[in-house]
Amino acid sequence: MKFTKDQLERYSRMLALSDFSLKDQEALQRTTVTVVGAGGLGCPTLRLLTALGFGTVRIIDHDVVELSNLQRQTLYRVEDIGKPKAKAAADNLARLNPDVKFEPILDSINERNAVKLVEGSDIILDGLDTIAARHAVNRASVKLRIPYVYAGALEYYGNITTFIPERTGCLYCLLGTARDDPQRTCSTVGVTPVILNVIASIEVQEALLLATGKEPHLAGKLMYVDMRTLSIDSFEIHRNDACPVCSGNHQDGSEATKVSTSDEITVSALCTNSFNIIPPKNLSLDLESIGERLRVSHKVKVSGLFLSVELEEGITVTVMKKGTAVVKGVTDPDEALRLYKSVVEM
Template structure:
């Protein structure tokens, strides 16, 4: 390996990263690897916030951040990437602005998309590690399968109430997500909006995910390969559960017991309600590149008040309906009683 010296860094970078360059496990060589790394963080909510803040400030050279949501007041208790000033902004846009200010030495690539079977491989293409900041199992399965197929390490993390799970998946070497947690149905899982989540457990799990990601990038053996760490801040218990690659796993096994259960693109999805209001998310089959100026004038003509006109999306209201459209065409509508009504409003927004 070529010798790495201080000349690979600007003076400002050396000062910026000085407290981690002195760490034995990072050093100048590790810092250079971090600077050259490409990491994709999928989901910029509770977990994705501290994950992306830490990876950006540690100098991961290229951070691809993926999310389909907009910032809401109920996010701020735990999603510290955002403040009151960006309510209604696409999370990827607010996050990219914040992360670029935090560390101007890195590149941040915002991707305002919903994961789908069609786009998942493109979304994670070319990265060294994928980090899970999601809050549902179905998109995690999509990520897991794409990571197994493309051979990209995947750092899984999940939290609810004061409990969290974290594990590092290395395709071909360790158990994949569906070896140990397959066929979990999102409809049967409790959601943060219903049972709540403590910011402390999020910080713990996110930090462990970052530590594992940094170990992968700097060439150290991850601590959670073939291990699921179960953390409960209720009684401060940490339990390491051994995992093994299942040869019968439908996704990564050498003798799969069945085909992987199909995951279909969901053009309309009802998600975890906000303050008891129904919320529908529309994801176009193919990613669009919306002309938001044209959309904004259309919204005004339809009588909507525009709350946010951002670069990657708009948020608008006409009581009782509140909505957001992202540049990719992903649309969130809330305050509508029925799916049919939501569909009608959505079509009206996109009429030629």
Template sequence: MALTDEQLERYSRHITLKEIGVRGQKKLLSSRILIIGAGGLGSPAAMYLAAAGVGTIGIADSDKVELSNLQRQIIHTTEDIGKSKAASAEDTINALNPDVTVNTYEIRVNSTNILDLIKDYDFIIDGTDNFAAKFLINDACVLAKKPFSHAGILRFTGQLMTCVPDKSPCYRCIFEAPPPKDTVPTCREAGVIGAMAGIIGTMQALEAIKYITGQGELLTGFMLTFDGLKNEWRKIKLPERVKHCAVCGEHPAITVPVDFEETECELCKE
């Protein structure tokens, strides 16, 4: 496909980059990225992916916009309170870039629908707020061979990693199982600085763009952490794929997605 004059202008700063150029921009325009969770992490990720010209963006979220969301979930506005988060995100993306097709899924993602949900997408972004969802996304993406970005935030800290199945350790290789209920603080209890969602969510968008265009080094095999109070980044080398991992190991015990009891993540969007 040939880029229109309007697209050449809109994406001119991408096209100027030797790592992207016209060819890379065409890859973005042809790509399909699913964001599960239109909250603190999903909001900036969705907006930067839309601005970048990702051709199709899926938004999966069953919640409605609440006043307390607006401190960090920047894809929503005061006028959106009470509206479906997926619909609110779609409106913002449509206003930002008409090149983008938005697919909305106003559903609670679970073991019965996740494989069908992710099957047509090139890259998955985990913007969820609880361990049950994070393990479910990990397991489904590994089983379906879908690359994905995990991230979480709490107080003034954040973390992210990228998993490419068969090429890097998965989330379950690092965190074997969800923690017992009520053993970790939630962001509702401990708080989170809103800007941290922007920092980490935008990094997730960058990982997706690098994967689609085939440029740079992904956070595969690494956990990147950020301490906002100290302005310190740490890139932590992760263990190799764990042979006894329940989903990607040599003898996997998990062969289909499984629902876990929901416990809010200590590094989350809420």
């Protein structure tokens, strides 16, 4: 693999490091890394991966940019509000490093699609905000034998570990059937951008080590960072020999992580008064004609990939062409489902 003069200049400060060679830079260029979630953790992670010159960066996110994101999700600009994050992230990152190939996927990762969405990647990095979605990623990681750097942050705290299938335990070994606590999300208890950047930096350091064939620091170790006291601790974690996900005992525990389903449509709670809706199959919606119907009485924005409609003040539904959607401004999942159905005419 030959680097151009510009590329050698671009990566010169990495190549000047005593333990980072041209071979390592080539290894990064050959690596496909998937970042699941382009929010608070995903944004700084994506920015670093792109700047470092990872070859292919896949970005999976179903959400749209909103004003309250901009305090920490600094990949986005005011003009990106209302756009799908995966697309806005890829567009903005391409301007940072045109060497990188981006694969934006406007979808919500879940038990049904996780394997398909992460297939072909060499490393999975966590930018998620629910345990349910992380369990889906974990199962795909174990099944496809792809290392998964798990990370999470809330308030001033964060934790992180690297799961390497067949070597370490997995997320289910660590968390078991723990569920999301709806009382503790970033919109209720807050999160500082500082902890997100610290945890994202550690994620990328693990990805650098994995991609260049070196030993990651956090395989079998959970690191805990507290920015309120500026303390960092880590402790060993172990494989659970009876784990239904990674021990070969194949009741895979997926029932424990499902939120709710109705008519095969999955409705799951997101961070702010909002819900993610996933239909059982690709609906291939005709967004233009839905837009025409709704435009009579509502404010509607249609781009090739998505449609966003304000049904009432503060209540918006954003639908992707394949039928997945985000309903914002409601507190009740049944109400979210009803609004979704009224938009797509189900």
